[in-house]
Amino acid sequence: MSYAVARLRNQNSDANKLYDEDRAIHEWYRFVLSFPPHLVRHYLERFGAHSGYRILDPFCGTATTLVECKKHGIEGVGIEGNPVAHFAGCVKTAWDVNPSALVAEGQRIAEMAHEQLFLLGIQDEMPLLPTTSVDIALRTLPAEQAALILTNSISPLPLHKALVLRDSIYQEAEPAYQRHLLLALIKALVNNASNLHFGPEVGLGAIKDDAAVIAPWFANVQAMAQDISAFQDTQRIPSVIHRGDARSVATILPERSIDCVITSPPYPNEKDYTRTTRLEAVFLGFIHNKSELRAMKKGLVRSNTRGVYKEDNDHEWIANLPRIQELAERIEQRRIELGKTSGFERLYARVTRLYFGGMARHFAALRTSLVPGAKLAYVVGDQASYFRVMIRTGDILCDIAKSLGYHVLHVDLFRTRLATATREQMREEVVVLQWPG
Ligand SMILES: C[S@@+](CC[C@H](N)C(=O)[O-])C[C@H]1O[C@@H](n2cnc3c(N)ncnc32)[C@H](O)[C@@H]1O
Structure with a gap:
């Protein structure tokens, strides 16, 4: 060694x-x-x-x-x-995950999530479509869980996007890739989608009404695959x-x-x-x-x-x-x-x-x-x-x-x-x- x-x-x-x-x-x-x-x-x-x-x-x-x-x-x-x-x-x-298969699985899940958002007139990186009603039924956390997080930790629209992506991973992703896809998601959740700021105590930064979630998540998945390829020698x-x-x-x-x-x-x-x-x-x-x-x-x-x-x-x-x-x-x-x-x-x-x-x-x-x-x-x-x-x-x-x-x-x-x-x-x-x- x-x-x-x-x-x-x-x-x-x-x-x-x-x-x-x-x-x-x-x-x-x-x-x-x-x-x-x-x-x-x-x-x-x-x-x-x-x-x-x-x-x-x-x-x-x-x-x-x-x-x-x-x-x-x-x-x-x-x-x-x-x-x-x-x-x-x-x-x-x-x-011990196949890096190209991980990216392919990420791509497949991303497409599914994009499609679900699109049905409600939401795009990941764009403002709401003109046809979108402001009171569409967004996914949210159960009240008892929501009470555990800092108020305004995340705005409703980014939260909806993250929940759509999370549920697509839970329901559709191959088990071999699920954990990696979820870890990439919680990184994007905190760093890109949330309003949290660490200084070093956790608090609120600028409140973002909207934020891309699928794109930064997929970038995280790609970075993971690249790292896995680079460390094949010690994967066991x-x-x-x-x-x-x-x-x-x-x-x-x-x-x-x-x-x-x-x-x-x-x-x-x-x-x-x-x-x-x-x-x-x-x-x-x-x-x-x-x-x-x-x-x-x-x-x-x-x-x-x-x-x-x-x-x-x-x-x-x-x-x-x-x-x-x-x-x-x-x-x-x-x-x-x-x-x-x-x-x-x-x-x-x-x-x-x-x-x-x-x-x-x-x-x-x-x-x-x-x-x-x-x-x-x-x-x-x-x-x-x-x-x-x-x-x-x-x-x-x-x-x-x-x-x-x-x-x-x-x-x-x-x-x-x-x-x-x-x-x-x-x-x-x-x-x-x-x-x-
Ligand atoms: C200072 S952090 C360690 C950070 C770590 N070195 C790293 O680089 O991420 C201390 C960790 O100890 C964990 N911890 C605290 N009490 C513990 C216990 N009794 N048993 C196991 N983990 C504990 C905390 O949850 C926290 O993750």
């Missing part, structure tokens, strides 16, 4: 970027939480990974680690709790992504089956990891109502106050670590001093304990799946938005890992960001551990 020498390029602003040479496959679908492929390459090289290794990403997201491993002929295993990211990762690591390298909870990794993976871990877990940064992909989750039918959304959130490490539940008890895992107790007490003290009383604010100290407890649970469960000597890289960031109390995430994770028997090899600085509230440098760093066995 050979792979290009990976270097972490020095410029801070470049650090998190997707390099042009990395676009193939990684770009099939990414989200704001994705880390860059060059970071994965760097640690594959540092860890001496080769074709006999099995690499795990327990917080797999959109499978950056696994795609990069597969490109280099290395087996990958992932765990992911968000069904959209899980779906995207599974498709992004499935390259195994990649499996489990839909599951990284805190229960021992129930998912066999003993001593993992040589290395390269991952970016959530940080206690108030990000709701289900909100970023909510439109896609609803559109693909992964969630239909509030209780399914709640079940999804419960399967994730607690990192924001909108995903905390009465019965949560991950904090018990760090009860013996005074540093985290002191940190949580400092956050609560500061809240009281500042007179902050909202429900969210009252939960900040609790979510901090639950976050580190969840990570402790993960590190504890992971131990049996690692081969002795396994090396692990965890990319995490500092956080200071909890009443300006600085949370040095990487540093605290080192203490937790040590308390569970891991060795801390080093902590690498990935990049820094200036916190606007405190003017302090926030570190995004890579905690490098070793499991002695």
